[in-house]
Amino acid sequence: MQWLEDHWQGVAALVLMGAGVWWMMPRRTEWPKAIGMILALVGAFLLASRIRAAEGPVGETILFSVFATSAITCAILMITNRNPVYSALWFALVTLSVCGLFWLQFAHFLAAATVIVYAGAIVVTFVFVIMLAQQSGATIYDQRSRQPFLATVTAFLLLGALLATLRSSTSDDFHVAAQQTPAAATNLLSRPTENTPIDADTMKGLGRSLFGDYLFAVELAGMVLLIATIGAIAIAPRRSRGTL
Amino acid sequence: MPIDPKDVTWITEPELGFWEATFLPAIMKGLKTTLGHVTDYRPVTQQYPEQRPILPQHYRGVHRLNRDEKGRVKCVACMLCATACPANCIAIEAAPAPPDWPDRDKFPAEFVLDELRCIYCGMCEEACPVDAIELTHIYDMTSETRAAMVFDKNKLLNVYDETKDNPVDPVRTHRGRLGPASELENLATLGPATSVERDDRAAKANTPGVIGAPPPAVRNVSP
Amino acid sequence: MTGDIERFLAVGAALFVLGALGFFTRRNLIVMVLSAELMLHGVSLTLVTFGRVHNSFEGQAFTIFILTVAACEAGLGLSLVLALYQKSKTLDIDFWTELREPDLPSPRVQEEAAQRAYVEASPAQYPRLTPAGRVPDLAHERDPRLVDSARSQTAESPLQPPLVKEVIKSVSH
Amino acid sequence: MNDWLPSLIPTLITIAVVLGAILTGCMYLVLAERKVSAWMQDRIGPNRVGPMGLFQPVADGIKILLKEGVIPSHVDKWLFLIAPAISMFTTMLAFAVVPFGPVDQAPSWLRFIIAPNIDIGLVFIFAVGSLAVYGVILGGWASNNKYSALGSLRASAQVVSYEIPLGMSVLGVVLMSHTLNLEKILSLQAEGGIAHWNIWYQPLAALIFYVSSLAESNRLPFDLSECEQELVGGYHTEYGGLRMVLFFVGEYTHLVTISFLTSILFFGGWNFPWIATPESNYFGAWLVKILVLLAKVLFSIFLIMMIRWTIPRFRFDQLMELTWKVFLPLSLANVVAVMFVLQFAWPPIVLLPFSILLFALFGFFTVTAKRMELSRRRRASLVMQ
Structure with a gap:
């Protein structure tokens, strides 16, 4: 009870956000979605205001706010939209926002690679499959959601727990292992390299890490990709000519 | 009648040579052709409003209603042209001829021809027993409204007044006697609608044969 | 620096939770796979942030592995979804409930369980594509007056010459 | 703290000038x-x-x-409006990292690149280019028209497939230059003179890159997604006026970008012997260098136009065969060759005969296989007769 009294603002913000998302869930009666969106965004901003203020440059903070807001907004819209094509498009926007966040963390190559793989290939494939599979337009299973209330409560309990853990951790926790060697140093199958500073040369450092520390994992990943390709070709249904 | 198997020639698909199968010579040859037209640039375009096309003599343009020697309309409102018209674009309102026109019973009180509906087939010209309706060489008649393109009797007669002295549009027919336009053997030889220069490459026939390949093997299949 | 870390982690957590929520509630197979990818985004963001905390490239390297796995997942998952779709002609996850406990009720909502018309009756159809937006209103094409007037012009009186006044009237309108 | 502010104004001016x-x-x-x-x-x-x-x-x-901007009544309005914008925006965005002049010799009041020192330049271009397919997909789908939808399906398959040989072909250049930065790739070639242009080391990659770029930008002979004879207009059937022009501006911008990339990656950028070398710093040298680069770009564009009016359109299965059965193995083999050269420190010029040999061998085998298949089919048809 004491904890609840101390943290009632955060709990209220969580409840607000959860209520907004629950309001937007597809159900039989259509409710104005704007109300839910506003509720969810107000809750999200209240939650954000509870997080420790950043000490970075102003421009970076502005960029972060833009990317984070668009990521969460698009994610909410994605999981609540009744049209799967729109869901896929909102997901593409989430991907772009997340890539912006990557860019802010000096993961430039990763941002570009994520755009290529996710937005360029995966979401296009999804849109493709939706166009092919769901030809009759709106369906009843897109208009209803399964257990929206219970699922929302569970999910936002999880979010609250995660944020509470984040908040209770001190800043020292994040810097404990900063000077340690990479975990791969203890790995038999890899060759540890020197630790390059993260914001110096992304390409070089990432290449060292991938093809030095994790060389065998990279080989394995390539093998997994190959197997997945063969599997996808094998599983994909064969149709008789002229049908979809 | 079924096709006689004697007349059928079976042709085998020519064997694809190695260099043909790579398509590289064909691409090179195509690029050479297009580049050749760029470097050796001889346009055949006719600059229309300044240069007018020389039309063949049998060109069929806008209609006119001919007048006879006394300046009266030649038409006798027999409705043959309206009946023959496949586009159904002629409407005639007949009236008894005035008493001082002894040579006919009827004359057209109104003669309306919808130039937008007309397909310029010239059947009205053929059908007319008194050679009253003729097609002129006017091909660029336009207007801003559809209503203005429906020609009544006065407009059609005006077309006659404008074109009768034009050398390409003589009064081709005379009453009771076919004019030069009807005498097909006297017509000038047919030419294309636009003039073609003597060394125009576009008008030449294609060179026969396939690129770099022997002539296709031909074999006759007996039934 | 620390607040900087926290806010990225918070966004990662929110993305993960929203993806999980979508996975729980949505019933369209494709949207469920998409929600799983959303969870992967949250995890990737967290990994990159941790990598930055530890001043190493391991987080980014792991995220690249996640990218690989996501690509495999998309390919395999979508081909599985297509295979299921070929069998049931629906993308509803609740259609595939053979493995549930026999004494439990069907997860599908009652009103839908009654009207089970998922498998279409006619097998051979021309391919149709997903309509976007609203269905075009074709009512004017079925307007009987238009059809009748067109027929009266072409079929019933094909060779009647038009009257002068009618020609002028029809054009001047 | 605000170290990005002073560079903001010149960046905005450069963007405006380049866009214009x-x-x-x-x-x-x-x-x-x-x-x-x-x-x-x-x-x-x-x-x-x-x-x-x-x-x-x-x-x-x-x-x-x-012109009147017509929005048909049956379309998905938001996506219909947004698709041309995406199509133009993404192609414009790719130009951000393309240097259009000698970057390090620019006068103090000029800049020859919008975003300098992006060390992932090429990957950025591919990332943005992979987004360009959304304009086509959304335009086709939102039009609610079967022709448009077919066109967009074709376009998405085509673009996603040709991304792979496109990236693979550039990989050889990247491996040899040890960088993804376009400015550095350019300056490396410029310092070596005409003998160090990448075309001598990577002729096969240049060919694959050029053809794949044509396919990426939906130019003839690969304009399957908008071919008038089959699909009316493809994905932009329902568009008119300014919105359709946005699609076309996107396509032409793509044309400019790939011409710039070809010149910079393989033909030494602004470098030309005796006229524009890194040492030449006479008055107005930068202008001459820009003109040299523009001349190369214009030549590339002219070649694309010639190809457009020369080669007939491919069939869709031929298009897919070309990328998956020809370009992908060829570009992979090319990358492997570059790796060999780098690993054993051979002189890089051996890549020239190797590329030609690779092309000839691969061409010989595929053409022979195709001919055998054709003659087998002919024999079969003869037997049937």
Whole structure:
């Protein structure tokens, strides 16, 4: 009870956000979605205001706010939209926002690679499959959601727990292992390299890490990709000519 | 009648040579052709409003209603042209001829021809027993409204007044006697609608044969 | 620096939770796979942030592995979804409930369980594509007056010459 | 703290200048395309507006601006409106990392690249280029028209497939230059002179890159997604006026970008022997260098136009065979060859005969296989007769 009294603002913000998302869930009666969106965004901003203020440059903070807001907004819209094509498009926007966040963390190559793989290939494939599979337009299973209330409560309990853990951790926790060697140093199958500073040369450092520390994992990943390709070709249904 | 198997020639698909199968010579040859037209640039375009096309003599343009020697309309409102018209674009309102026109019973009180509906087939010209309706060489008649393109009797007669002295549009027919336009053997030889220069490459026939390949093997299949 | 870390982690957590929520509630197979990818985004963001905390490239390297796995997942998952779709002609996850406990009720909502018309009756159809937006209103094409007037012009009186006044009237309108 | 503020103003000015130049360039590229096609077909082409028809783009622009923007009643309105914007925006965005002049020798009041020192330049271009397919997909799907949807399906399959050989072909250049930064790739070639242009080391990659770029930008002979004979207009069937022009501006911008990339990656950028070398710093040298680069770009564009009016359109299965059965193995083999050269420190010039050998061998085997298949089919048909 004491904890609840101390943290009632955060709990209220969580409840607000959860209520907004629950309001937007597809159900039989259509409710104005704007109300839910506003509720969810107000809750999200209240939650954000509870997080420790950043000490970075102003421009970076502005960029972060833009990317984070668009990521969460698009994610909410994605999981609540009744049209799967729109869901896929909102997901593409989430991907772009997340890539912006990557860019802010000096993961430039990763941002570009994520755009290529996710937005360029995966979401296009999804849109493709939706166009092919769901030809009759709106369906009843897109208009209803399964257990929206219970699922929302569970999910936002999880979010609250995660944020509470984040908040209770001190800043020292994040810097404990900063000077340690990479975990791969203890790995038999890899060759540890020197630790390059993260914001110096992304390409070089990432290449060292991938093809030095994790060389065998990279080989394995390539093998997994190959197997997945063969599997996808094998599983994909064969149709008789002229049908979809 | 079924096709006689004697007349059928079976042709085998020519064997694809190695260099043909790579398509590289064909691409090179195509690029050479297009580049050749760029470097050796001889346009055949006719600059229309300044240069007018020389039309063949049998060109069929806008209609006119001919007048006879006394300046009266030649038409006798027999409705043959309206009946023959496949586009159904002629409407005639007949009236008894005035008493001082002894040579006919009827004359057209109104003669309306919808130039937008007309397909310029010239059947009205053929059908007319008194050679009253003729097609002129006017091909660029336009207007801003559809209503203005429906020609009544006065407009059609005006077309006659404008074109009768034009050398390409003589009064081709005379009453009771076919004019030069009807005498097909006297017509000038047919030419294309636009003039073609003597060394125009576009008008030449294609060179026969396939690129770099022997002539296709031909074999006759007996039934 | 620390607040900087926290806010990225918070966004990662929110993305993960929203993806999980979508996975729980949505019933369209494709949207469920998409929600799983959303969870992967949250995890990737967290990994990159941790990598930055530890001043190493391991987080980014792991995220690249996640990218690989996501690509495999998309390919395999979508081909599985297509295979299921070929069998049931629906993308509803609740259609595939053979493995549930026999004494439990069907997860599908009652009103839908009654009207089970998922498998279409006619097998051979021309391919149709997903309509976007609203269905075009074709009512004017079925307007009987238009059809009748067109027929009266072409079929019933094909060779009647038009009257002068009618020609002028029809054009001047 | 605000160290990015001083560079903001020149960046904005550069963006404005480049955008204006590209838009004007696109308008005149349309004129050039009409003129060139007219020459190839023994016509005159547009010659009415201004001398030689030079003001034709202005007249076209005025006409387009004054056109009514029609939104059909059955479309998905938001996506319909947003698709042309995406199509143009993504192609414009790719130009951010393309250097259009000698970057390090620019006068103090000029900049020859919008975003300097992006060390992932090429990957950025591919990332943005992979987004360009959304304009086509959304435009086709939102139109709620079967032709449009078919066109967009074709386009998405085509673009996603050709991304792979496109990236693979550039990989060899990247491996040899040890960088993804376009400025550095350019300056490496410029310092070595004409003998160090990448075309001598990577002729096969240059060919694959050029052809794949044509397929990426939906140009003939790969314009399967908008072929008029089968699909009316493809994904932009329902578009008109300014919105359709946005699609076309996107396409022409793509044309400019791939021409720039080909010149920079394989033909030494602004470098040309005796005229524009890194040592030449006479007055106005930077202008000469820009003109040299522009000349290379214009030559590339002219070649694309010639190809457009020469080679007929591919069939869709031929298109897919070309990328998956020809370009992908060839580009993979090319990358492997570059790796060998780098690993054993061979002189890089051995890549030239190797590329030619690879091309000849691969061509010999595939062509022989194709001929065998054809003759087998012919024998079978003879037996049937």
